[in-house]
Amino acid sequence: MTPRLTLALPLSILLAALASPATAQPWPAPTPIADHSFLHAPAPYQTYRGHALIRAQVRDHTEFNRVLAISGDCWTHTPRLEEPIDFLIPPGGLDAVRALRVTFDILEPDMGDVVAAERARLSGPQPRGWFDDYKDLQSISDKIDDLIALRPDITSRVIVGPSLENRTIFGLRIDSPTPGPANTIKPVIYLHAAQHAREWVAPMTVMYVAEQLVAGYGSDPAATAFLDTFAVVIVPVVNVDGYVYTWTTDRFWRKNRRANAGGTFGVDLNRNWSFAWGSDNGSSGDGASATFRGTAPFSEPETTALRTHILATPGIAIALDVHTYGQYLLSPWGHTATPPTILPFFNKYAKIMQTAIKNIHNRTFTYGPCYTTLYAVSGGNVDWWYGDRGVITWTPELRGGSFAPPPTDILPSGQEFYAGLLALAQSFCRADYNHDTFTNGNDYDEFVVDWIDALPAADYDRNGFVNADDFDAFVVEFEEGC
Numbered sequence: 001m002t003p004r005l006t007l008a009l010p011l012s013i014l015l016a017a018l019a020s021p022a023t024a025q026p027w028p029a030p031t032p033i034a035d036h037s038f039l040h041a042p043a044p045y046q047t048y049r050g051h052a053l054i055r056a057q058v059r060d061h062t063e064f065n066r067v068l069a070i071s072g073d074c075w076t077h078t079p080r081l082e083e084p085i086d087f088l089i090p091p092g093g094l095d096a097v098r099a100l101r102v103t104f105d106i107l108e109p110d111m112g113d114v115v116a117a118e119r120a121r122l123s124g125p126q127p128r129g130w131f132d133d134y135k136d137l138q139s140i141s142d143k144i145d146d147l148i149a150l151r152p153d154i155t156s157r158v159i160v161g162p163s164l165e166n167r168t169i170f171g172l173r174i175d176s177p178t179p180g181p182a183n184t185i186k187p188v189i190y191l192h193a194a195q196h197a198r199e200w201v202a203p204m205t206v207m208y209v210a211e212q213l214v215a216g217y218g219s220d221p222a223a224t225a226f227l228d229t230f231a232v233v234i235v236p237v238v239n240v241d242g243y244v245y246t247w248t249t250d251r252f253w254r255k256n257r258r259a260n261a262g263g264t265f266g267v268d269l270n271r272n273w274s275f276a277w278g279s280d281n282g283s284s285g286d287g288a289s290a291t292f293r294g295t296a297p298f299s300e301p302e303t304t305a306l307r308t309h310i311l312a313t314p315g316i317a318i319a320l321d322v323h324t325y326g327q328y329l330l331s332p333w334g335h336t337a338t339p340p341t342i343l344p345f346f347n348k349y350a351k352i353m354q355t356a357i358k359n360i361h362n363r364t365f366t367y368g369p370c371y372t373t374l375y376a377v378s379g380g381n382v383d384w385w386y387g388d389r390g391v392i393t394w395t396p397e398l399r400g401g402s403f404a405p406p407p408t409d410i411l412p413s414g415q416e417f418y419a420g421l422l423a424l425a426q427s428f429c430r431a432d433y434n435h436d437t438f439t440n441g442n443d444y445d446e447f448v449v450d451w452i453d454a455l456p457a458a459d460y461d462r463n464g465f466v467n468a469d470d471f472d473a474f475v476v477e478f479e480e481g482c
């Protein structure tokens with residue numbers, strides 16, 4: 001078998017490959033946030049006075065559901081029976097939990113103190129370093145402008161689309177002039193964060209990645225090698241309305257700001273994706289629930305905009321949907337206990353990331369499928385990336401002992417996550433076409449068969465077409481070996 005198969009391509013496929021990729025439509029500028037005066041504004045904002053944060057050891061599924069019924073808000077992102085689980089308990093609820101004879105520790109007797117201290121800190125004089133404390137939406141947007149001004153040759157602003165309240169979901173693309181293999185589309189790593197509004201460490205962490213890559217390109221060997229191999233798209237805040245709401249009104253708001261039927265608010269954007277959408281095992285049909293899935297897949301402008309931008313971005317090889325907290329690297333599936341056949345492939349790279357992360361600050365990130373015996377995720381982003389798009393994906397759950405960890409967690413989180421990402425990029429092998437963790441003749445044979453049949457899996461550069469570029473890029477990377 002030789003690469004001369006390229007000559008057998010129909011003219012129509014070649015012409016299609018020459019057409020420009022689709023580009024996203026421009027949207028109006030974001031609603032400006034002029035200053036930080038809202039931090040000084042009097043209530044009404046949710047003070048969380050009298051809410052306790054507990055860490056409980058539940059014994060079974062029934063007990064989990066009983067505590068959740070008292071709490072309404074489980075803070076452990078992916079709860080597991082074998083590990084303690086955090087719950088926010090409203091005023092007066094502790095006695096009800098005690099009555100269940102559930103073993104628990106009180107992590108924070110009054111989250112009202114935490115919220116008040118954080119607001120006081122953020123409304124005071126800010127430290128010099130950008131990563132020394134949390135940043136509101138406008139500050140994140142301004143930081144992207146700064147990075148573009150620093151290196152306009154390798155950066156561009158990404159316009160994802162409008163939110164429900166007509167803010168613009170924005171991001172940053174970083175790409176060096178080096179083309180992909182055989183002058184094809186360079187593979188893209190797509191990072192997005194804050195589908196869940198209150199997870200403030202997540203946007204800060206992906207912005208740290210942005211700064212390291214932009215500031216380091218051309219001088220730092222790791223950043224340079226990274227950007228000469230992968231382009232990166234970073235969308236720091238997917239849930240822009242919810243994020244603003246956590247700054248103005250309710251620090252621990254999770255969902256978007258949809259006014260649901262019945263007077264409740266918010267759709268959980270990470271239950272609104274179309275793959276395996278709608279199951280009561282892993283999402284809720286109740287608008288009051290923290291995991292309300294919405295009225296239909298992609299009912300929400302935020303998930304729709306992100307999907308549209310993803311489909312208009314050729315080359316996506318890896319996607320990471322960044323959340324907090326718990327220190328996990330979660331792979332598909334979320335909706336079923338049956339793992340995908342390529343679980344060893346996911347685990348191979350998760351272990352590489354785990355080792356690199358641990359080397360920085362000695363934090364252990366546990367890896368494995370998203371689904372747990374206590375907790376399914378249906379309509380989640382991680383299943384859509386892999387199940388619908390065939391993209392290799394993880395949901396990282398970053399560090400942090402609550403949704404309001406001290407700002408001293410921001411830089412270490414960025415440092416360890418960036419190390420994990422670099423290790424992933426350095427080791428990731430697209431030429432392991434069958435994802436069996438080895439790259440050998442089987443990969444070559446299987447690719448060629450799929451390519452001749454023009455199967456979607458053979459769209460090596462992920463631009464929507466199976467054509468000569470896919471063949472050429474695969475052969476180059478296969479012959480490089482990995």
Ligand SMILES: [Zn+2]
Nearest residue numbers: 196199323324
């Ligand atoms: Zn989350």
